[in-house]
Amino acid sequence: MKFCSNCANPLRLGIPDEDNLPRHICDNCETIYYHNPKVITGCLPVYQDKVLLCKRAIEPRKGYWTLPAGFMENNESTMEGALRETYEEANAHVEISHLYTLTSIVHVNQVQLIYLAHMEKPEYAPSNESLDVQLFSEKDIPWDELAFSTIKNALNFYFEDRRLGKFPLREITLNSNND
Amino acid sequence: MKFCSNCANPLRLGIPDEDNLPRHICDNCETIYYHNPKVITGCLPVYQDKVLLCKRAIEPRKGYWTLPAGFMENNESTMEGALRETYEEANAHVEISHLYTLTSIVHVNQVQLIYLAHMEKPEYAPSNESLDVQLFSEKDIPWDELAFSTIKNALNFYFEDRRLGKFPLREITLNSNND
Ligand SMILES: [Zn+2]
Ligand SMILES: [Zn+2]
Numbered sequence: 091m092k093f094c095s096n097c098a099n100p101l102r103l104g105i106p107d108e109d110n111l112p113r114h115i116c117d118n119c120e121t122i123y124y125h126n127p128k129v130i131t132g133c134l135p136v137y138q139d140k141v142l143l144c145k146r147a148i149e150p151r152k153g154y155w156t157l158p159a160g161f162m163e164n165n166e167s168t169m170e171g172a173l174r175e176t177y178e179e180a181n182a183h184v185e186i187s188h189l190y191t192l193t194s195i196v197h198v199n200q201v202q203l204i205y206l207a208h209m210e211k212p213e214y215a216p217s218n219e220s221l222d223v224q225l226f227s228e229k230d231i232p233w234d235e236l237a238f239s240t241i242k243n244a245l246n247f248y249f250e251d252r253r254l255g256k257f258p259l260r261e262i263t264l265n266s267n268n269d
Numbered sequence: 270m271k272f273c274s275n276c277a278n279p280l281r282l283g284i285p286d287e288d289n290l291p292r293h294i295c296d297n298c299e300t301i302y303y304h305n306p307k308v309i310t311g312c313l314p315v316y317q318d319k320v321l322l323c324k325r326a327i328e329p330r331k332g333y334w335t336l337p338a339g340f341m342e343n344n345e346s347t348m349e350g351a352l353r354e355t356y357e358e359a360n361a362h363v364e365i366s367h368l369y370t371l372t373s374i375v376h377v378n379q380v381q382l383i384y385l386a387h388m389e390k391p392e393y394a395p396s397n398e399s400l401d402v403q404l405f406s407e408k409d410i411p412w413d414e415l416a417f418s419t420i421k422n423a424l425n426f427y428f429e430d431r432r433l434g435k436f437p438l439r440e441i442t443l444n445s446n447n448d
Contacts, residue, residue, distance in 0.1 A: 091274045093272055093275070094272065095274045097272070101274075124340065125343055126342065127341050127342075129305065129306055129308060161303065162306050164305065164306060167373030167442040168371065168380055169373070169442070189440060194345075194347050196345065201308055201347055259367070261367075263346040
């Protein structure tokens with residue numbers, strides 16, 4: 091970030107009064123720019139004993155499998171975003187049960203929310219964001235071809251919790267460039 | 270947002286390829302700007318039968334009571350942010366129990382997380398963000414002087430749940446300029 095998006099003046103990095111972190115500051119129009127984590131919201135869609143995964147058509151991790159999820163947009167709730175992403179990536183309509191995982195991915199400044207969701211019918215299809223969409227039973231999950239460790243965690247929790255019959259919220263913090 | 274913060278070129282509003290929402294686009298350096306909701310994270314600190322509230326020293330809602338909470342920063346988890354805000358606003362150290370409320374405040378593009386937390390000792394003090402900090406029992410809560418409806422909701426849930434002895438995650442969507 092080099093220039094003020096309000097007046098095009100060059101920015102300087104400094105600590106504003108009554109703040110304690112460096113921010114980008116415009117001395118011309120006195121705007122202060124704050125950079126905050128972004129929310130990723132999505133679903134873990136379940137149909138009978140299977141879960142729905144999407145094969146990514148776009149980078150990062152193109153060709154790897156993931157749960158339908160993406161950046162939350164302005165003017166929507168976290169649940170609306172999760173439903174929207176599930177429809178955009180998998181052409182699937184789901185019913186949300188409850189928030190299932192909350193992961194702070196500290197090294198990339200993201201907070202990922204995954205909702206447990208149910209599909210009434212096995213209806214889904216690839217989209218321009220997904221090369222393929224499939225239902226997988228536990229024994230067929232492509233564990234070595236999952237796109238992100240957060241997705242692997244969510245699936246591990248799900249199959250573990252299914253044996254116990256309870257799906258409590260799982261809260262995780264990841265903080266490493268290897269995650 | 271009028272100018273590219275990377276190259277100072279004027280921006281145009283347009284829908285990028287394979288997108289479906291208008292974004293600010295720089296045709297000079299080909300940067301696309303996405304605007305996403307921000308996360309507010311904080312605590313509902315409990316000491317014995319009382320909860321800790323802060324009287325806001327800054328706008329908006331200066332002079333009104335609130336729970337310690339604020340914008341999540343980069344390079345921290347949601348829980349770390351909640352603990353940081355509780356210390357910055359109330360000079361209180363708390364122990365987090367679990368995520369208690371998740372509110373999508375759609376009309377201001379915020380997601381607010383409030384963690385239920387416990388104080389081992391009644392130690393707290395005002396800060397440059399809080400004019401006053403006090404423990405309140407249920408009958409003394411200043412209901413008419415609370416800063417935000419999200420805070421009123423969290424306190425109502427807490428006292429209701431305390432009678433039942435269970436504190437499940439409450440998920441709320443607010444979408445009105447009156448909330
Ligand atoms: Zn400026
Ligand atoms: Zn540019």
